[in-house]
Amino acid sequence: MDLDFTAEEQAFRKHVREVIRGELPREISDKVLQGRGLTKEDIECWQAILNRHGWLATTWPAEFGGPGWSVVERHIFNEECALASAPRIVTFGLVMLGPVLIKFGTKEQQDHYLPRILDGRDWWCQGYSEPGAGSDLAGLKTRAVRDGDTYVINGQKTWTTLGQHANWIFCLVRTATEGKPQDGISFVLVDVNSPGVEMRPIKLIDGSKEVNEVFFTDVRVPVTNLVGEENKGWTIAKYLLTHERTNIAGVGHSTKDLEKFRKLAAEIERDGEKVADNPLYAMRAAELEADLEAMRVTNLRLLADASSGAAEGHRSSLLKIKGTQIRQELQNLYRSALGSAAALDADDLSENELAVPVEAARAAPVYFNHRKLSIYGGSNEIQRNIVAKELFRE
Amino acid sequence: MDFRISEERQMLSDMLRRFWGNDPMLEARNAAVYEAPYQVPGVWAQLAELGVFGAFLSEDEGGFGGTAEDVVVVFEEAGRALSAEPLLGQLLVMRLLAGLGRADLLEEMVAGATRGALAFAEPALSVDLSRTAATAARRGDGWVLNGRKSAIYGGPGADVLLVTARTDAGLGLFLLRDAPLIEAAMVDGGGIAELVMEDLAAECLAEDAAPPVEAALDLGRIALCSEAVGAMDMLTAMTVDYLKQRRQFGRPLASFQALQHRVVDMVMEGEQARSIVIRAMASYGTPDQARHVAMAKNLLGRVAPHVAEEAIQLHGGIGMTWEYPGSHYAKRLVLLDHQLGDRRDHALRLMRMCAPDAGAVSRPVTARTPESQTA
Numbered sequence: 001m002d003l004d005f006t007a008e009e010q011a012f013r014k015h016v017r018e019v020i021r022g023e024l025p026r027e028i029s030d031k032v033l034q035g036r037g038l039t040k041e042d043i044e045c046w047q048a049i050l051n052r053h054g055w056l057a058t059t060w061p062a063e064f065g066g067p068g069w070s071v072v073e074r075h076i077f078n079e080e081c082a083l084a085s086a087p088r089i090v091t092f093g094l095v096m097l098g099p100v101l102i103k104f105g106t107k108e109q110q111d112h113y114l115p116r117i118l119d120g121r122d123w124w125c126q127g128y129s130e131p132g133a134g135s136d137l138a139g140l141k142t143r144a145v146r147d148g149d150t151y152v153i154n155g156q157k158t159w160t161t162l163g164q165h166a167n168w169i170f171c172l173v174r175t176a177t178e179g180k181p182q183d184g185i186s187f188v189l190v191d192v193n194s195p196g197v198e199m200r201p202i203k204l205i206d207g208s209k210e211v212n213e214v215f216f217t218d219v220r221v222p223v224t225n226l227v228g229e230e231n232k233g234w235t236i237a238k239y240l241l242t243h244e245r246t247n248i249a250g251v252g253h254s255t256k257d258l259e260k261f262r263k264l265a266a267e268i269e270r271d272g273e274k275v276a277d278n279p280l281y282a283m284r285a286a287e288l289e290a291d292l293e294a295m296r297v298t299n300l301r302l303l304a305d306a307s308s309g310a311a312e313g314h315r316s317s318l319l320k321i322k323g324t325q326i327r328q329e330l331q332n333l334y335r336s337a338l339g340s341a342a343a344l345d346a347d348d349l350s351e352n353e354l355a356v357p358v359e360a361a362r363a364a365p366v367y368f369n370h371r372k373l374s375i376y377g378g379s380n381e382i383q384r385n386i387v388a389k390e391l392f393r394e
Numbered sequence: 395m396d397f398r399i400s401e402e403r404q405m406l407s408d409m410l411r412r413f414w415g416n417d418p419m420l421e422a423r424n425a426a427v428y429e430a431p432y433q434v435p436g437v438w439a440q441l442a443e444l445g446v447f448g449a450f451l452s453e454d455e456g457g458f459g460g461t462a463e464d465v466v467v468v469f470e471e472a473g474r475a476l477s478a479e480p481l482l483g484q485l486l487v488m489r490l491l492a493g494l495g496r497a498d499l500l501e502e503m504v505a506g507a508t509r510g511a512l513a514f515a516e517p518a519l520s521v522d523l524s525r526t527a528a529t530a531a532r533r534g535d536g537w538v539l540n541g542r543k544s545a546i547y548g549g550p551g552a553d554v555l556l557v558t559a560r561t562d563a564g565l566g567l568f569l570l571r572d573a574p575l576i577e578a579a580m581v582d583g584g585g586i587a588e589l590v591m592e593d594l595a596a597e598c599l600a601e602d603a604a605p606p607v608e609a610a611l612d613l614g615r616i617a618l619c620s621e622a623v624g625a626m627d628m629l630t631a632m633t634v635d636y637l638k639q640r641r642q643f644g645r646p647l648a649s650f651q652a653l654q655h656r657v658v659d660m661v662m663e664g665e666q667a668r669s670i671v672i673r674a675m676a677s678y679g680t681p682d683q684a685r686h687v688a689m690a691k692n693l694l695g696r697v698a699p700h701v702a703e704e705a706i707q708l709h710g711g712i713g714m715t716w717e718y719p720g721s722h723y724a725k726r727l728v729l730l731d732h733q734l735g736d737r738r739d740h741a742l743r744l745m746r747m748c749a750p751d752a753g754a755v756s757r758p759v760t761a762r763t764p765e766s767q768t769a
């Protein structure tokens with residue numbers, strides 16, 4: 001057994017680290033570090049930098065513009081991005097739709113859409129969830145009715161992340177009502193600027209506006225925007241979810257958050273001792289470090305299996321549950337470490353009025369925002385159902 | 395043994411529940427408390443009329459309550475209503491002024507015409523008052539203060555600010571009006587302030603007020619714990635309702651046993667929380683006060699955020715939205731643990747009290763005091 005990265009992998013890490021740290025603009029990484037909202041331009045700027053290096057669509061095959069990395073290299077890259085406080089890339093076009101088009105799309109669709117995802121001309125969002133269809137995605141009701149060469153779409157999507165920046169949305173729509181709910185679903189691409197599409201922001205618990213409701217009223221979409229076959233969208237949806245879960249453990253983010261905690265704990269004092277010396281905080285940090293180290297190895301074990309084609313689907317569910325638990329607990333610890341200062345809405349104070357380091361001032365809102373990790377991408381309860389189904393199969 | 399509360403307190407409780415117990419009030423709350431003046435217009439005066447501030451003082455002090463039970467009743471209802479009115483600051487200041495015999499100021503406070511806030515915490519001070527870094531020095535006939543105070547609950551808009559600072563005699567207590575506060579919203583709504591003092595002139599109320607400040611803070615902790623109990627009750631009930639209504643996979647979410655069990659744990663923790671608050675309330679003013687208050691604040695600091703997290707999770711995406719009232723309850727239940735010492739501060743307090751050299755380790759549960767018998 002050998003848990004070390006190979007010499008080539010270590011050289012790879014060194015290289016991507018240098019490039020990322022050299023090119024990521026400071027004002028953008030500061031915003032990420034401080035938990036402040038990124039503008040559309042911030043995200044586009046970072047994605048353009050990655051695209052110049054050919055590092056944007058890390059899961060795409062080389063012939064479509066991917067970097068041709070192994071799963072381990074991809075893992076290293078993701079980790080380095082998190083450690084450098086780089087913005088998360090917008091996954092909808094790059095991680096979700098891209099691989100779907102590569103597998104299920106027509107040549108025309110691939111030629112048209114893929115380059116536009118890479119160069120940033122198109123910003124995609126994901127239209128899966130509906131008010132009545134969350135965990136039970138197959139219960140979706142948004143209808144697409146064929147009328148000659150077009151579909152006419154009516155219904156509503158919700159929780160659409162960063163839809164406010166998007167010009168395209170990929171949707172699961174109902175094209176048939178007979179048979180099992182899963183059998184009447186199709187995967188269509190909708191221009192957000194079509195007549196009849198309306199996007200309304202949803203304000204979240206932390207005051208942020210990152211998700212939206214999308215209303216469709218008699219929206220006409222050419223049938224050429226169908227991906228794969230009509231009524232076969234469920235297969236695509238499931239394929240896409242496996243891609244959604246590739247970086248699911250968030251080991252890089254947790255590593256960064258633990259590092260942030262240790263830095264903060266060494267700086268701030270409470271009741272006569274550094275928080276770092278407070279046995280209760282130190283103990284919790286030590287426990288989480290142990291959890292994270294185990295998660296790091298679990299993640300690598302899964303990656304090794306994936307490289308050899310032996311990955312079991314339900315183990316990625318375990319990765320999602322534990323990975324998000326660790327991330328959320330680290331947010332919890334970080335927020336707690338601030339004591340009474342965490343209660344102040346940092347947006348009301350100037351930097352020199354803060355009683356705490358500026359990168360910690362938004363700890364409480366960021367903690368609340370991170371509660372989403374266990375809800376989206378298939379909630380942690382749904383992940384448990386997946387594992388249980390596998391374990392207790394007759 | 396009798397766990398019923400007195401008739402008068404029951405009346406106060408019922409009155410407050412009627413006053414606060416409607417949804418439009420919560421809407422008004424969420425529209426008002428995240429920006430200045432951090433209060434719902436008109437509510438403060440109505441609370442005074444209902445006798446809330448009178449309940450913070452004994453008859454001798456000019457009120458009709460003044461016990462820990464009165465405080466528990468008021469704050470539980472405030473918690474159920476998710477009130478962000480600056481009740482905590484008012485309570486702390488009224489108790490301190492009452493101890494100092496400042497009837498002149500109290501009358502106005504009972505009437506709600508004067509609002510108070512206490513500045514005791516500092517960037518590096520949570521619960522151990524002996525670590526106070528702010529200093530007071532005589533200057534001419536008066537005093538000047540130096541240092542930084544943090545997390546002043548209800549600071550914005552307060553007429554009277556009490557400030558702790560070190561004197562030669564111990565922990566001095568000072569009075570400021572028109573203090574140059576740095577004001578902000580709390581993450582869960584309501585006003586909070588910081589104060590940077592550079593030779594700030596202040597009136598000295600006491601050159602050593604450490605014991606009364608400790609006593610007031612312990613009462614404030616009981617108040618916060620009771621507020622948490624009220625808010626937990628509401629949020630748990632909202633979660634039960636939601637699970638019954640929300641259907642996925644062709645059935646109500648409430649029919650999934652995995653979710654039922656999670657709610658059962660929330661209810662169980664709510665019961666534990668209520669019990670430890672009763673314990674602390676009954677011990678207030680007895681030798682067990684510090685121990686039981688620390689237990690309460692530690693226990694609530696663990697279970698209240700847990701209930702908040704579970705409620706958000708069990709609601710799914712809806713629980714993450716600003717529009718859903720439950721999310722604001724969840725924020726309150728988490729931020730409560732950041733006030734007047736968190737679960738770890740109070741665990742340390744308990745650990746020290748239980749250490750072999752603290753002499754407390756084998757102390758039997760004390761006999762009931764006259765005060766707890768009336769509870």
Ligand SMILES: Cc1cc2nc3c(=O)[nH]c(=O)nc-3n(C[C@H](O)[C@H](O)[C@H](O)COP(=O)(O)OP(=O)(O)OC[C@H]3O[C@@H](n4cnc5c(N)ncnc54)[C@H](O)[C@@H]3O)c2cc1C
Pocket residue numbers: 125126127128129131133134135136158159160161162211372375376377378379380381382385640642643647650652653707708709710711712714
């Ligand atoms: C911040 C955020 C961003 C999002 N972004 C997007 C996006 O861009 N595009 C998109 O399409 N969707 C998005 N989502 C939606 C997300 O995928 C859903 O919220 C998620 O699928 C859960 O659905 P729901 O919110 O309707 O909760 P529900 O399905 O109503 O679930 C409520 C609770 O019940 C539990 N539950 C449900 N069924 C079961 C069961 N059978 N057994 C046990 N427990 C169960 C759930 O785990 C949850 O705890 C986002 C959500 C959030 C919060």
